[in-house]
Amino acid sequence: MADLLNVIVYLPALGALLLASLPPLEHRNLKATAIAVTTLNFLLSLILWSAWSPAHAGFQFETNVGWIQSFGIRYHTGVDGLSFYLILLTTFLVPVTLLGAWNAVETRVREFVIAILVLESGMLGAFVALDLFLFYVFWEAMLIPMYFVIGVWGGQRRVYAAVKFFIFTMAGSLLMLIAILYVANVPTGWDFSWASAVSRNFDPTLQAWLFGAFMLAFAIKVPMFPVHTWLPDAHTEAPTAGSVILAGVLLKLGIYGFVRFAYPMFPQAAIAYAPIIGGLAVAGIIYGAVAAWVQPDMKKLVAYSSVSHLGFCVLGVAAVTVEGMTGAVYQCLAHGISTGGLFILVGVLYERRHTRLLSDYGGLARKVPVFATFLVFTALASAGLPTLSGFPGEFMILLGTFTAASPLDQIVNVPGLGGIRMAQVLTVLGATGVILAAVYLLWMVQKVLFGPLQDPANERIADLSVREIAVMLPLAALMIVLGLFPGIFLKGIEPSVQRLVTTVHQKAGQTYQADAGAKRLNWLPAGPGARPALQRPLRIDPNRLRLAPGRFDALRPEDIRRPPTP
């Protein structure tokens, strides 16, 4: 089965090679071939799913052979619960996207499908790589086709957007490369393997620098506030397929980078900087949401909504709790499906009317009822309506941040406000993103679908074709499955997250407790009747992090003590 995993990674690239070497085919045949190859790849990954044991926390389907021996670089691949479902998401989204964007690209079709296929291999490779060098190769390899997809087949400002995308991502990547080289430079020579990097303990100051370098690369990819500004431009200018893959998979590589590399490698730094990361995450949730609301351009609106939704993922990661991190990975899947759907639907409108401006639409519901149904449905899934895909992830993230002992659970003194309970305040602020999501998504729905139909150009607009329905139906079905039966995925994600969280806390253990104790300040200003200072150091009890069946012990009698009698 390890071979099957490798086949899945390279099959799209092989397909690209085939298309490149064959004499030019007709456009239809080119697209059909690409869809056939990627669909086959999806089916192969389903076979892989049947062989995959979700309860196993470690890596499965590993390949580990020497590659560039003199530099300690190995070809090491494998999957665990953190990466497995993201691979499924990738192999699922690519054929769906290609089918959805059937008519969107009419020039240089051969180059386009080759770029998409190479991109798929690059993304899959980045998800399976367990060697830092190998990861870096794939990470950069997917940058190039994406750059071309935006720069060649994009909208009017495509060159600006592509260059911006490239510079932002490159800047982060270079810092990460330096950090990788530093980490791999061990006393005995070179060692790029992920396992040894994770098993080492770096000096705390050093960790801060290395963590910073990795985090910057991943934060740009996510994108986290305030390094998100490349995303709206890239999304707006990219062709539909580019937007879907960008939002659906590429951004997830940022979150994946956090949980696979940055957090287990530099746990002390991750925990020490948790309040900053969590704060930026919440800032991103709110910032992205309010910015989305005022966009006149639909694609930009959806792009900013990604900034907001990915902010939830980062918050869940920052908490380093089982619930929060599981929620973050889950939200990656859900966001991939629902935002992918939104981009496809926006693309459908763009193909028909060649405008992305909300003000050019209005009153379409009567003309295109099937489209309207899908748009409302997808918007609701994205807004996190319970029983649809957006809800479980957000719920787990907020719950994991609010209720669990976590590095965010500390009291921070803010000048003028006194002590602030970080975790709870962040959760409450983050939860306003749930309100705002309804605000901007229903705003879009209304501007497009409701009201009187005023523009005569919209009179002739056609409803979804059979092909487009065939694209949207599986997406809609997945939105329901993800909302109603999260267990299908959670049972695979959770063991790996469990292992990760335990690793992070165990490795961080000592230093973290001392730091947290120092940071824990009085809450509420002193005065008559002020509460006694909290002396409790932040305690991460490993037992509380482990699964306890039917847990019902948060409040035990011994937790309560009578108030001191005056």
Next chain:
Amino acid sequence: MIKFSSLAYIPLLPLIGAFVLGLWGKKMERSSATIVALSTVLGSFAITVIATYTMVKNNGTPLQAVLWEWIYVGRYRVDLALGFDQLTAALMLVVTGVGFLIHVYSTGYMEEDPSYWRFFCYLNLFVAAMSMLVLGQSLPVLFIGWEGVGLASYLLIGFWYSDTEKADAGRKAFITNRIGDFGFLIGTFIVLGLFGTMDFTQLRQAVAAVGPTDAMLTTGIFAGFSVKAVVTAACIAFFIGVTGKSAQIPLYVWLPDAMAGPTPVSALIHAATMVTAGVYLMCRLGFLFTIAPDALVVVAVVGGLTAVFAATIGVAQNDIKKVLAYSTVSQLGYMVLAVGVGAYTAAFFHLITHAFFKACLFLGSGAIIHALHGEQDIRRMGGLRKHIPITHATFLVSTLALAGIVPLSGFFSKDLVLAFASERSASLGILGSVGAFLTAFYMSRLYFMTFFGELRHPDPHMKDHLHKPGLSMEIPLIILAALAVVGGALNLPHVFTHTDGFLDRFLGPVLGTKVLSMTATAEYFFMAKSVGIAVAGIVLGYVLYGRGVPTKAAESFVESGPVHGVLYNKWFVDELYQNTIIRFTRFLGSLAAMVIDPWIIDGILVKLSSGLVSGSGRLLRKPQTGNVQSYAAVFVLAVAIITGWAVW
């Protein structure tokens, strides 16, 4: 707990109905769409009756159905579990029973609408969501219904979406409710953080095991706080949810706008069922509110203020549905007030009787609007008594019930609420009485202007081609009016029967029992006072509007003037929200998207980095002047320095 897996079909049947209608409704015959819509709700009603019977037969042991594991993560597990106890039974009977009647009525009311199937699809979806809400056995499962009814309400308010105003009203409803949902979520998290569970049964046990509530917590995320303080915070958070769903100050603003939806929707969702969800939630969590007396004070005050505030607005509205909408807000205020004084059963009693008479009033107003071809302004009505006699009779009965005239249902429930309120505090009692007077007054104004005098419609021939309601509309009206008359029998006062009322006994196991402490004489006196206030309001209404048109006095005091202006414009609350919160948020958005992103972030990141590159280039370019003399000078200088350094 008894396993009763058929519970799942209560929400499932209407959900299937919605699904079938949504996919194939367009191609269906109207009659088959009707059959799908009605049979599924009737099926739910039947299962509810069977479940109630099963529960009662088993001495009130709650029923349960666990569907599947929903969200199992880390230390927490949420099953998709449904529960059925006395409280569930009472509300489910109302939801499916009244819901079915309104479905029947709608077949007549929506007869000519081209999107007949879509209407019933949404209506079935609503019943499914509401059932989820009532049956949910834990906070997250209840939340499915909580948001689901918001969705159905959104779709139904904006049913005629081509009208921007109606689509706006739907969106406003959904978003205002979402603000409440935010409170609900936070409340859930606090409860979970404190008690470690979200399941109602386990929560109840946990609360019972707490002991002294002012004890300080020493561990967990709430260390340093007392149990009471944390529970109070949770209750306030839940109450934010309640103000959204049950339209209390400050989030009531969506409900009057929600009248943009078809009238049966107003009756079912925005009077009888969905808006009572907040009251239901507080009753469900009564054990929690009970140990948070400070939160209860907030609840009582907000409820009492809403009851009066909304009633004042109701006095000055001319749209028949708007009057009823503000009346609903006001009556919900009474229910919330009752919860606030700890009288959960009284709140629930009023919820049920209100469902009967307010649904009847809304359906009656629908019949009137239908008859007048869409006219909603009461200034253009009048004299309808003679033309639509059955609607008139049912409307009159329900009006009297709402005003609180003995022995109709509204009298018993409202009197009980008022008695508990005034026992708790005199000022709450006064608030309640003022509200009751205003209620009687605006309802009689509405009634006389609609049914008395002559028809004032601008179309002089309207009288001759009135759209008389058919049987499908009149039968539900009659049934609901009958229920409005006899509904009081559900919970007759102790002084009459010398035994606890039926609801008191039935709901006792869930809600606990609370009895009035006043003497029998005092209670009779109190009742007399209540009726007196209601009669006074009606008499005033008759004096001012008895001839169907406002008298001169009414014209100058009620229908015009500065007070009228403020009330007619709803105290300018919508404008206040528009100009503060909404404008501020959009300003933030514009600031982010148009200033911070392009100028500050891009300015610093992009321009700084490109500046760094070109700047260093420029700096390195400087020495390369191409002037041989200067190169030579530098060369000589360098040689001199190096030589000097080496020799030294």
